[in-house]
Amino acid sequence: MNDVLKQLSKIGIVPVIKIDDVDKAIPLAKALCNGGLPCAEITFRTAQGEEAIRRVAKELPEMLVGAGTVLTVDQVDRAVAAGAKFIVSPGLNPKVVKHCIDIGIPVAPGCSSPSDIEAALEMGLTTVKFFPAEQLGGVNFIKALAGPYVNVTFMPTGGVNASNLLDYLSFNKILCCGGTWMVKADLINEGKFDEIERLTRQAVQSMLGFELMHVGINGKNEDEAVKIAKMFETMFGFEHKVGNSSVFAAKCIEVMKTPYVGDNGHIAIGTNFIERAVAYFERNGFAFDMDTAKYDAKGNMIAVYFKDQIGGFGVHLVQKK
Structure with missing residues (x-):
C-alpha cells in the first residue's frame, strides 16, 4: 500500500473541508492538528481551495493535506503544485486517474458500483472512495461490494458522522472515513476554531474508545x-x-x-x-x-x-x- 494511504489509515478520519475564506485555512488546520487529526481533504468546490492547500502545506508541513472534488487533469496539476499529497474525486474519471498514476500521486476516485470498482482495478487501484456513502446504503452496501473484491479497501464519505463512524471503521475493508461534522462550513466561516478543535478531539476519542x-x-x-x-x-x-x-x-x-x-x-x-x-x-x-x-x-x-x-x-x- 502507498505510504500516504498507510498514513491515512492510521489517522482513521479525514476532515473534508470547503474553504470560503482562505485566511481561515491555517487556524482551521491548527485546530484539526490540536484535536488529533493532522490531515485534511481540502476541496476544489470553491476558488479558494487551491490557495488553502498551498498555505497549509507550507505552514504546517506535518499535516497530510490532499485535494478533494478534483474533476480535471488541470486541477490535479494545480493541487500537486500547491502541495497536495493525495487526490480524491467524487467519481471515476479515467483521464484524471491515469494522470495521477502517471505523475505518482495517490488517487481515490469515487466508486459506487461493481462496474466502477472493476474500472479502478483495471487501472491498478485497490483503494477507492465510496460516495455518497449513506445514501448508497452505507456500510452494509460496502460489505456486499467487498465480497467479490477482496483486495479493495474503501474511503467512505457522505453521511458519515459521529453516530455511525464506528460502524464504518469496524469493518476491516474501510481504510479511513471522510467527514465534515467537525468542520461544518458555518463553524469555519464564523471562526469557531475552538469548537472545531473540541469536535475533532471528540471524534478521535470516540474512534479510539479508550x-x-x-x-x-x-x-x-x-x-x-x-x-x-x-x-x-x-x-x-x-x-x-x-x-x-x-x-x-x-x-x-x-x-x-x-x-x-x-x-x-x-x-x-x-x-x-x-x-x-x-x-x-x-x-x-x-x-x-x-x-x-x-x-x-x-x-x-x-x-x-x-x-x-x-x-x-x-x-x-x-x-x-
Whole structure:
C-alpha cells in the first residue's frame, strides 16, 4: 500500500473541508492538528481551495493535506503544485486517474458500483472512495461490494458522522472515513476554531474508545498470585481463574505469577483500534516498547506497553474484541 494511504489509515478520519475564506485555512488546520487529526481533504468546490492547500502545506508541513472534488487533469496539476499529497474525486474519471498514476500521486476516485470498482482495478487501484456513502446504503452496501473484491479497501464519505463512524471503521475493508461534522462550513466561516478543535478531539476519542480494562498486580510467585486473587473473590465475589502466566479475579484484576512490567504492576487500557491508537500516541510524543507487542494468529497487534511507567505502573494498550 502507498505510504500516504498507510498514513491515512492510521489517522482513521479525514476532515473534508470547503474553504470560503482562505485566511481561515491555517487556524482551521491548527485546530484539526490540536484535536488529533493532522490531515485534511481540502476541496476544489470553491476558488479558494487551491490557495488553502498551498498555505497549509507550507505552514504546517506535518499535516497530510490532499485535494478533494478534483474533476480535471488541470486541477490535479494545480493541487500537486500547491502541495497536495493525495487526490480524491467524487467519481471515476479515467483521464484524471491515469494522470495521477502517471505523475505518482495517490488517487481515490469515487466508486459506487461493481462496474466502477472493476474500472479502478483495471487501472491498478485497490483503494477507492465510496460516495455518497449513506445514501448508497452505507456500510452494509460496502460489505456486499467487498465480497467479490477482496483486495479493495474503501474511503467512505457522505453521511458519515459521529453516530455511525464506528460502524464504518469496524469493518476491516474501510481504510479511513471522510467527514465534515467537525468542520461544518458555518463553524469555519464564523471562526469557531475552538469548537472545531473540541469536535475533532471528540471524534478521535470516540474512534479510539479508550477505557480501563484491568489493573495488574505483581505477585512474587504462583502461590501468592492465587492467594491475592482469592482474597478479591472472598471480599467482592470476583471469581478467580488461573491462567498460564497470571491469575484473574473477574476481568478487572490480573495478578502476575512473577513480577512483570511495572514496579508496582500494570494498567491495561482498551482501544477500538490499537494500531491507530499507537500512531496517535506516537504523533503526540509517546513511545512504545515494541518488544512487548503481542500479535494474534493473523499477525494483528493485540497488545503493547508504553516505554515509560506512570506512578510505578506499566501501562499497555489492549485491542478490544
